[in-house]
Amino acid sequence: MSEKSTVGFIGLGIMGKPMARNLLRAGYPVIVLNRSRGPVDELVADGAQAGTTPQDVAAKSGVVITMLPDSPDVEAVVLGEHGVASGIASGSLYIDMSTIAPQTARRVAEAMTAKGVDALDAPVSGGEQGAINAALSIMIGGSDAAFERAKPIFDTLGKNIVHVGPSGAGQVTKACNQIVVGVTIEAVAEALALAENSGVDPAKVRAALLGGFAQSKILEVHGQRMIDRAFNPGFKAKLHRKDMNIAAEAGDALGLDLAAAKLVRSDFDELIARGDGERDHSALRTRYPLPEPATLSR
Amino acid sequence: MSEKSTVGFIGLGIMGKPMARNLLRAGYPVIVLNRSRGPVDELVADGAQAGTTPQDVAAKSGVVITMLPDSPDVEAVVLGEHGVASGIASGSLYIDMSTIAPQTARRVAEAMTAKGVDALDAPVSGGEQGAINAALSIMIGGSDAAFERAKPIFDTLGKNIVHVGPSGAGQVTKACNQIVVGVTIEAVAEALALAENSGVDPAKVRAALLGGFAQSKILEVHGQRMIDRAFNPGFKAKLHRKDMNIAAEAGDALGLDLAAAKLVRSDFDELIARGDGERDHSALRTRYPLPEPATLSR
Numbered sequence: 001m002s003e004k005s006t007v008g009f010i011g012l013g014i015m016g017k018p019m020a021r022n023l024l025r026a027g028y029p030v031i032v033l034n035r036s037r038g039p040v041d042e043l044v045a046d047g048a049q050a051g052t053t054p055q056d057v058a059a060k061s062g063v064v065i066t067m068l069p070d071s072p073d074v075e076a077v078v079l080g081e082h083g084v085a086s087g088i089a090s091g092s093l094y095i096d097m098s099t100i101a102p103q104t105a106r107r108v109a110e111a112m113t114a115k116g117v118d119a120l121d122a123p124v125s126g127g128e129q130g131a132i133n134a135a136l137s138i139m140i141g142g143s144d145a146a147f148e149r150a151k152p153i154f155d156t157l158g159k160n161i162v163h164v165g166p167s168g169a170g171q172v173t174k175a176c177n178q179i180v181v182g183v184t185i186e187a188v189a190e191a192l193a194l195a196e197n198s199g200v201d202p203a204k205v206r207a208a209l210l211g212g213f214a215q216s217k218i219l220e221v222h223g224q225r226m227i228d229r230a231f232n233p234g235f236k237a238k239l240h241r242k243d244m245n246i247a248a249e250a251g252d253a254l255g256l257d258l259a260a261a262k263l264v265r266s267d268f269d270e271l272i273a274r275g276d277g278e279r280d281h282s283a284l285r286t287r288y289p290l291p292e293p294a295t296l297s298r
Numbered sequence: 299m300s301e302k303s304t305v306g307f308i309g310l311g312i313m314g315k316p317m318a319r320n321l322l323r324a325g326y327p328v329i330v331l332n333r334s335r336g337p338v339d340e341l342v343a344d345g346a347q348a349g350t351t352p353q354d355v356a357a358k359s360g361v362v363i364t365m366l367p368d369s370p371d372v373e374a375v376v377l378g379e380h381g382v383a384s385g386i387a388s389g390s391l392y393i394d395m396s397t398i399a400p401q402t403a404r405r406v407a408e409a410m411t412a413k414g415v416d417a418l419d420a421p422v423s424g425g426e427q428g429a430i431n432a433a434l435s436i437m438i439g440g441s442d443a444a445f446e447r448a449k450p451i452f453d454t455l456g457k458n459i460v461h462v463g464p465s466g467a468g469q470v471t472k473a474c475n476q477i478v479v480g481v482t483i484e485a486v487a488e489a490l491a492l493a494e495n496s497g498v499d500p501a502k503v504r505a506a507l508l509g510g511f512a513q514s515k516i517l518e519v520h521g522q523r524m525i526d527r528a529f530n531p532g533f534k535a536k537l538h539r540k541d542m543n544i545a546a547e548a549g550d551a552l553g554l555d556l557a558a559a560k561l562v563r564s565d566f567d568e569l570i571a572r573g574d575g576e577r578d579h580s581a582l583r584t585r586y587p588l589p590e591p592a593t594l595s596r
Binding site for chain 1: 554
């Protein structure tokens with residue numbers, strides 16, 4: 001049995017904090033860093049060490065994981081002043097688990113490879129509950145060797161672990177996932193809006209549609225949320241907006257005009273402008289009139 | 299055991315012919331009518347009687363079923379000269395199983411009700427195979443009494459039989475179904491186009507996405523068709539275009555601007571203009587570049 005590498009974990013948000021905690025519980029020595037102090041103190045109380053800068057964390061770790069909000073954050077933390085790249089030793093492993101643009105993921109991986117570091121892009125889905133329960137889906141891009149090396153860490157954090165392809169392939173897969181989820185939410189929102197505004201019971205429509213080709217996890221889960229007007233997150237509209245933008249821009253970079261993805265991006269913009277960015281992404285239903293349940297029987 | 303009513307069956311297309319045959323096999327006396335003679339001769343060889351006009355068929359039948367291409371066809375056959383309405387006796391049952399506009403369905407049902415006839419709108423999904431195997435999904439609008447009366451006939455034709463609500467509710471549900479199916483196909487098409495054009499194996503992306511919230515019957519079945527470039531129908535793009543138009547117009551009539559449904563309607567218009575209206579609806583994938591499989595590994 002080999003000794004476990006020290007893991008540097010940068011970014012202790014809603015997702016990162018429980019992920020770092022799961023690594024600690026599995027016996028990894030963990031050095032943490034976060035913009036705000038609160039989550040650092042919590043993890044230190046659980047047995048982690050606190051780092052001072054990304055460079056400092058990287059210098060003390062054999063594996064560095066970043067879990068950050070967006071592409072510019074990853075670029076700054078990795079390639080910026082006192083960044084991961086300035087501290088990480090050749091032969092180390094770097095895993096970015098943020099959801100960012102595939103182009104950025106490839107650029108960061110190239111910079112790491114140039115320093116003799118194995119690099120993976122490994123965005124996740126499954127939300128806060130998935131992070132807490134170590135049940136995340138993880139979509140991975142990078143070399144076979146880097147993937148094999150990182151596998152025990154992924155097994156500590158998730159369940160559905162897929163090595164999709166080379167650098168950037170994890171982020172491409174995540175973008176695909178977010179397109180399908182977002183556009184399917186819009187599809188279900190339009191269908192249930194048509195039903196309810198026609199005076200037809202949306203619960204019966206949902207049930208009828210689940211029996212055929214219209215079946216989806218989104219119709220099942222988010223369709224029920226729409227019927228119940230239960231728009232507490234879940235996954236926030238403003239975060240899905242960010243992901244739809246990544247997808248739309250990744251398409252544009254390839255000359256693909258992803259029309260439905262762009263439509264849903266602008267739907268999310270509308271929600272956010274209305275002050276509903278903190279609601280669940282199923283709140284796309286609220287773009288259409290919501291009749292009182294009383295009007296549903298006639 | 300009550301004697302089985304004579305069923306008048308008008309419209310022996312891809313769907314209507316096997317449906318009428320299933321009624322014959324179940325022991326119903328059937329009188330058939332169709333614009334072209336071929337299918338009539340086939341059904342007569344199977345034991346059906348041939349009618350001369352919708353009025354004639356209706357006058358000789360206790361139950362009349364129509365299975366026609368579009369709203370104007372149903373209006374003409376039911377309300378036009380020598381139409382069903384001019385021949386059907388008070389106390390009879392009329393079932394329209396075509397996919398038409400909810401507004402038209404309600405108008406036709408009202409005309410029937412005024413003549414003392416029980417009327418149902420009962421569009422189906424499940425395609426030619428579903429019709430042949432008596433495995434159709436049937437979405438029904440109309441009174442409880444009319445539904446109970448028609449139930450044995452529906453049991454002869456389908457499996458997933460849902461009485462959704464009053465007149466028009468069956469067509470509203472079908473429109474909802476077609477919105478979800480069409481928009482989800484577009485979602486999967488955009489995601490797999492992004493994957494393939496990024497050099498990522500679409501089969502791996504499909505497999506990864508089936509494990510989470512992006513799961514759908516469409517990703518499973520139509521996603522595989524897109525990967526295999528297998529665009530033989532299935533369900534023809536030009537027929538789905540008709541249904542998306544019904545859905546979009548039903549929304550407009552209620553002041554609902556169903557943006558994704560309209561986007562997919564115009565996508566289908568594009569396919570049809572290119573001469574691809576006879577291909578499967580999963581051919582929405584062909585709106586985006588289709589790289590050769592060779593470019594997928596790199």
